[in-house]
Amino acid sequence: xxxxxLAFFVFxxxxxxxxxxxxLCPWINKATAFGVLGVSEESPMAxxxxxxxxxxxxxxxxxxxTRELRITVEQAxxxxxxxxxxxxxxxxxxxxxxxxxxxxxxxxxxxxxxEQVFSRVRDNVFTITLTTSAGNDxxxxxxxxxxxxxxxAEQVSGNLF
Amino acid sequence: xxxxxxxxxxxxxxxxxxxxxLSATGAQQDQDTPRKEYSDKISSSxxxxxxxxxxxxxxxxxxxxxxxxQPGAFPNAKYCAHCHQEAYHQWRQALHSNSxxxxxxxxxxxxxxxxxxIEFSRHCDSCHNPIAVLAGGxxxxxxxxxxxxxxxxxxxxxxxxxxLQSTNGNGGFVMGIPAVMVDEKGNRIPGEVPYDExxxxxxxxxxxxxxxxxxxxxxxxxxxxxxxxxxxxxYKFVRAFTTYDEWQNSKFSQRNPLTFYSGxxxxxxxxxxxxxxxxxxxxxxxxxTFASHRWLAGNTAVPFYYGFDEQLEKTIxxxxxxxxxxxxxxxxxxxxxxxxxxxxxxVPYELKANDSVETYVVFxxxxxxxxLIPEVRDLYEAYAEFIVKDSAGKEIYHSGFIKxxxxxxxxxxxxxxxPVTEKGEFVDNHKVWTIRSVAxxxxxxxxxxxxxxYQFHIPANAKGPITVTxxxxxxxxxxxxxxxxxxxxxxxYPLVEIxxxxxxxxxxxxPAGPADPSDNPDWMRWNNLGISYLDQxxxxxxxxxxxxxxKLRPDYAxxxxxxxxxxxxxxxxxxxxxxxxKALTLSPDNxxxxxxxxxxxxxxxxxxxxxxxxxxxxxxxxxxxxxxRELGISYYQQHNYDAAMEQFQKLQQIDPDDLAAxxxxxxxxxxxxxxxxxxxxQALFVTxxxxxxxxxxxxxxxxxxxxxxxxxxxxxxHTDNPxxxxxxxxMAPQAGSAYSGGTYx
Numbered sequence: 001x002x003x004x005x006l007a008f009f010v011f012x013x014x015x016x017x018x019x020x021x022x023x024l025c026p027w028i029n030k031a032t033a034f035g036v037l038g039v040s041e042e043s044p045m046a047x048x049x050x051x052x053x054x055x056x057x058x059x060x061x062x063x064x065x066t067r068e069l070r071i072t073v074e075q076a077x078x079x080x081x082x083x084x085x086x087x088x089x090x091x092x093x094x095x096x097x098x099x100x101x102x103x104x105x106x107x108x109x110x111x112x113x114x115e116q117v118f119s120r121v122r123d124n125v126f127t128i129t130l131t132t133s134a135g136n137d138x139x140x141x142x143x144x145x146x147x148x149x150x151x152x153a154e155q156v157s158g159n160l161f
Numbered sequence: 162x163x164x165x166x167x168x169x170x171x172x173x174x175x176x177x178x179x180x181x182x183l184s185a186t187g188a189q190q191d192q193d194t195p196r197k198e199y200s201d202k203i204s205s206s207x208x209x210x211x212x213x214x215x216x217x218x219x220x221x222x223x224x225x226x227x228x229x230x231q232p233g234a235f236p237n238a239k240y241c242a243h244c245h246q247e248a249y250h251q252w253r254q255a256l257h258s259n260s261x262x263x264x265x266x267x268x269x270x271x272x273x274x275x276x277x278x279i280e281f282s283r284h285c286d287s288c289h290n291p292i293a294v295l296a297g298g299x300x301x302x303x304x305x306x307x308x309x310x311x312x313x314x315x316x317x318x319x320x321x322x323x324x325l326q327s328t329n330g331n332g333g334f335v336m337g338i339p340a341v342m343v344d345e346k347g348n349r350i351p352g353e354v355p356y357d358e359x360x361x362x363x364x365x366x367x368x369x370x371x372x373x374x375x376x377x378x379x380x381x382x383x384x385x386x387x388x389x390x391x392x393x394x395x396y397k398f399v400r401a402f403t404t405y406d407e408w409q410n411s412k413f414s415q416r417n418p419l420t421f422y423s424g425x426x427x428x429x430x431x432x433x434x435x436x437x438x439x440x441x442x443x444x445x446x447x448x449x450t451f452a453s454h455r456w457l458a459g460n461t462a463v464p465f466y467y468g469f470d471e472q473l474e475k476t477i478x479x480x481x482x483x484x485x486x487x488x489x490x491x492x493x494x495x496x497x498x499x500x501x502x503x504x505x506x507x508v509p510y511e512l513k514a515n516d517s518v519e520t521y522v523v524f525x526x527x528x529x530x531x532x533l534i535p536e537v538r539d540l541y542e543a544y545a546e547f548i549v550k551d552s553a554g555k556e557i558y559h560s561g562f563i564k565x566x567x568x569x570x571x572x573x574x575x576x577x578x579x580p581v582t583e584k585g586e587f588v589d590n591h592k593v594w595t596i597r598s599v600a601x602x603x604x605x606x607x608x609x610x611x612x613x614x615y616q617f618h619i620p621a622n623a624k625g626p627i628t629v630t631x632x633x634x635x636x637x638x639x640x641x642x643x644x645x646x647x648x649x650x651x652x653x654y655p656l657v658e659i660x661x662x663x664x665x666x667x668x669x670x671x672p673a674g675p676a677d678p679s680d681n682p683d684w685m686r687w688n689n690l691g692i693s694y695l696d697q698x699x700x701x702x703x704x705x706x707x708x709x710x711x712k713l714r715p716d717y718a719x720x721x722x723x724x725x726x727x728x729x730x731x732x733x734x735x736x737x738x739x740x741x742x743k744a745l746t747l748s749p750d751n752x753x754x755x756x757x758x759x760x761x762x763x764x765x766x767x768x769x770x771x772x773x774x775x776x777x778x779x780x781x782x783x784x785x786x787x788x789x790r791e792l793g794i795s796y797y798q799q800h801n802y803d804a805a806m807e808q809f810q811k812l813q814q815i816d817p818d819d820l821a822a823x824x825x826x827x828x829x830x831x832x833x834x835x836x837x838x839x840x841x842x843q844a845l846f847v848t849x850x851x852x853x854x855x856x857x858x859x860x861x862x863x864x865x866x867x868x869x870x871x872x873x874x875x876x877x878x879h880t881d882n883p884x885x886x887x888x889x890x891x892m893a894p895q896a897g898s899a900y901s902g903g904t905y906x
Contacts, residue, residue: 028307035306080650099467101264102647121264122648154262154311161267161646 220287260313287332330386411607552625585861612693
């Protein structure tokens with residue numbers, strides 16, 4: 001009986017955490033995020049974690065392939081400095097992105113199996129990291145990664161404006 | 162045996178008919194089931210705040226079938242681009258494709274979402290992002306993949322509209338299920354179709370995506386007319402903007418007999434979708450030309466932000482090339498001298514150093530089919546710039562300059578308006594649901610002119626000529642709105658000079674000279690001055706200006722009509738009658754003169770003549786809202802209620818928001834015993850009528866903003882000269898005579 005009670009409380013706590021986390025990414029909805037990862041939000045292979053106003057993490061796992069979309073947003077005291085610090089991650093490989101926020105830069109990550117976008121909307125600085133674990137992911141070749149990272153950046157910056 | 166064969170044959174025929182029916186409707190049924198499933202799923206978590214039967218309120222968008230539509234039902238623009246490369250290329254850089262995603266829009270709609278709730282943004286997105294609305298995406302905890310946001314008004318939003326509602330705006334369309342082909346029976350086939358099928362049956366592609374109404378201004382009115390309903394603002398109906406009605410009242414519609422000038426019939430599409438040679442392949446091109454999908458207008462901000470250099474360049478060309486505005490440095494007056502030296506260039510005059518000079522600049526909205534600037538002119542920045550320089554190029558006076566922080570000189574003459582809240586605060590950031598009044602509106606309507614006065618002082622040591630320049634400049638958007646969007650660290654957005662005129666004033670003698678080819682003829686220059694005076698309620702000066710027109714063109718009926726209508730506004734009806742009779746002698750059956758003549762006849766009790774005149778106007782201009790309204794009033798006063806009702810119903814078809822129609826129909830329907838209809842019209846009148854408390858909100862704003870309260874006085878003067886410091890004493894009452902028709906005290 002005690003085990004049952006314990007199991008029940010653990011279940012309720014898990015449910016609460018999941019339900020609470022479900023609604024806590026204000027920058028992109030799950031349907032759009034998982035659409036980027038190539039799956040429906042209702043798929044059992046789709047999962048979310050770390051959902052809050054500052055970090056949103058969406059993951060798709062299917063066998064050996066893991067695709068991940070991670071969004072971070074922070075309000076910076078010195079947004080220009082904060083953006084430049086992020087921009088330094090790209091170094092000379094960074095490409096300026098037009099028409100994303102006030103300013104934005106994109107570069108490859110994860111040994112070419114991902115794209116990162118760093119951007120600023122007024123005093124908010126955000127990052128987008130879109131990765132795939134598969135070297136030749138048929139659904140996420142490099143040009144699609146670039147396109148989708150840009151799409152997510154546009155969604156997030158649009159919601160931040 | 163025969164019976165068996167007959168039975169088999171019948172069965173076979175029925176089976177064949179059933180199969181045919183299935184193939185024709187099968188595609189539709191294939192769509193119906195997934196759509197219902199989708200709609201049911203969305204409905205389970207949708208916020209039906211405004212009622213289950215009104216899922217898209219506060220917007221007016223409607224969809225066939227009245228259920229949510231999967232966003233994937235709309236083929237995306239890249240699909241269309243396979244055959245329509247020119248259209249795609251133009252559309253991608255134009256406003257319609259960027260209608261949702263731009264920060265200029267997102268900033269204000271996000272405020273609405275954060276302040277009131279995402280369900281209220283259905284009002285805005287009925288036009289800015291209809292797929293989001295019709296897919297049920299505008300709700301808390303939305304389960305709609307928003308990848309279509311990037312495409313805003315995509316090809317298959319406009320090209321799937323099946324019909325238009327009345328010209329209420331706010332998304333006044335009925336969307337069909339998108340289809341790029343019809344079958345052999347004309348039934349729409351939902352979704353994408355292989356390209357070779359389209360090419361084999363291009364007529365059936367055309368039937369699916371093209372409709373006659375796409376080429377009419379009423380189509381544009383579905384979104385380029387907007388109001389703020391009480392479901393959005395918890396207040397009442399507030400007119401937001403109506404480019405469509407402005408066009409309909411302009412010379413280009415040929416539906417309004419009261420315009421000051423006439424013009425060729427030109428639709429919205431006629432200016433904003435001009436045919437041009439294609440640069441990329443497009444199966445929709447005819448003879449190598451294609452109706453522009455750039456919709457060139459005034460928005461330089463979007464192409465600037467997105468780096469669409471081609472669109473930016475073409476927008477600037479468009480603003481400068483259309484001969485849209487005329488700037489006329491019309492007259493000067495020397496301080497202490499009442500004589501107006503006009504029209505400048507056509508009359509000789511002398512100037513001395515140390516003279517104080519008043520300059521009269523007339524800005525004419527010459528060839529725009531709507532106001533300068535239409536729609537949300539509180540965000541747009543069209544303004545007058547006036548510069549006076551000495552012979553060395555040094556500025557003597559400058560109004561309408563841009564300050565180092567990018568803001569416009571507060572004392573510039575700006576063709577803007579100021580919507581305010583109930584606390585008299587400027588509604589910044591486009592928080593339209595808080596608008597309760599408009600403190601002032603300095604627009605120039607289509608075909609009309611405005612007079613702006615500048616005063617400057619010629620330096621005492623001036624020897625050489627003085628150069629005076631007046632310009633109309635345009636910036637999309639005003640600097641403070643851009644600062645709200647981006648913070649203050651953004652580049653200066655493009656400033657475009659739309660029109661300008663420069664005159665050189667010599668110290669000493671200035672002889673008359675030949676007219677500049679870009680100037681209006683003198684009679685028109687006087688006419689525009691008269692129009693400006695009329696709108697500034699300066700009736701004496703208006704009559705004098707129109708009288709100058711008559712002197713130059715004694716055979717010009719409109720000159721007399723203009724004197725007549727000024728006198729009507731001035732309530733000098735007998736003077737008006739004389740002028741209007743003369744106009745009708747020169748041009749019998751002139752609808753414009755007949756209309757104003759009818760108003761005079763009403764005042765003098767000549768009812769038969771009044772009605773006869775208005776009927777003639779309506780016969781010539783069946784879509785004249787003014788004529789319909791006045792004829793309805795005439796019939797009402799004669800207790801001819803059926804005839805009155807007919808006129809107000811027709812008026813309501815022209816403008817569903819016309820207040821006089823609501824008011825009069827509510828009374829007429831009640832008289833006829835049609836209580837439900839009467840109640841409906843009464844409710845519409847109540848929500849749309851002017852709020853008598855609203856001027857107090859405007860006055861509060863104007864008290865707090867002296868730089869704008871000056872602007873709100875129609876006859877204000879722009880000057881750097883200090884005011885006369887003598888104390889004011891009240892004038893003693895004086896007897897005097899009116900210009901005509903009697904005496905006044």
